[in-house]
Amino acid sequence: MDDVDRKILAELQDNGRLTVTELAARVRLSLSPCxxxxxxxxxxxxxxxxRAILDAGVVGLAFQALVFVTMRQEDRDTVAAFEQALVDIPHVLQAQRLFxxxxxxxxxxxADLEAFQRLYDEKLATLPGVQRLSSTLVMKHVVNERALPL
Known part of the structure; x- marks a missing residue:
């Protein structure tokens, strides 16, 4: 990956709807090489x-929480089952395994606290291998959907 590739990536992170013609002009390449x-x-x-970046509040999903999960068991099968179950819950926007x-x-x-409580009780608390859940509510997004620094 060279500087031109990085310029292409930076432009697309800023605006993924650019046409190839617009992109080529911005990175100063002719159309075919671009x-x-x-x-x-x-x-x-x-x-x-x-993809489009949506406004969660406008689409009715303004309530956000961070949930910390401590596993009871961490064998390969339990971890795989837990992670697959997370994939199947659409309200989980991100899931990161931590050291x-x-x-x-x-x-x-x-949508709101009541919907979160139902999700927490009915889905999250019943996930395979979970020992403990701890959650905190998101008050404000300070840095969100930031482009990767190229």
Whole structure:
């Protein structure tokens, strides 16, 4: 990956809806080389996909919480079952496995406190291998959806 590839990535992080023509102009390449580089960045996995960034409040998911999970068991099968169960819960926006205690950090979005409480009791507390859940509410997003520093 060279400086031109980094410029392409930076432009797309800023605006993923750029046409290849617009992108080529911004990174000062002709259309064909820009298109080839773009396809190679997609093929290599540097670009994993394109999507719109939504406003959670506008779509009715303004309530967010961080949930810390401590596992009772951490054998391979239990961890795999736990992680697959997380994938199947759409309100889990992010799930990160951590070193140390706690074992996982989840970012959850729901409509309100009542919806979070139902999700917590009915889904999160019943996940395989969970010993303890601890949660805190998100008061404000200070840095959110930041582009990677290239």
């Amino acid at each position: 298109h080839r580089r773009l396809r190679e960045l997609e093929r290599s996995g540097a670009i994993r996909g394109y 140390g205690d706690p074992d996982y950090l989840l970012r959850i979005a729901t």
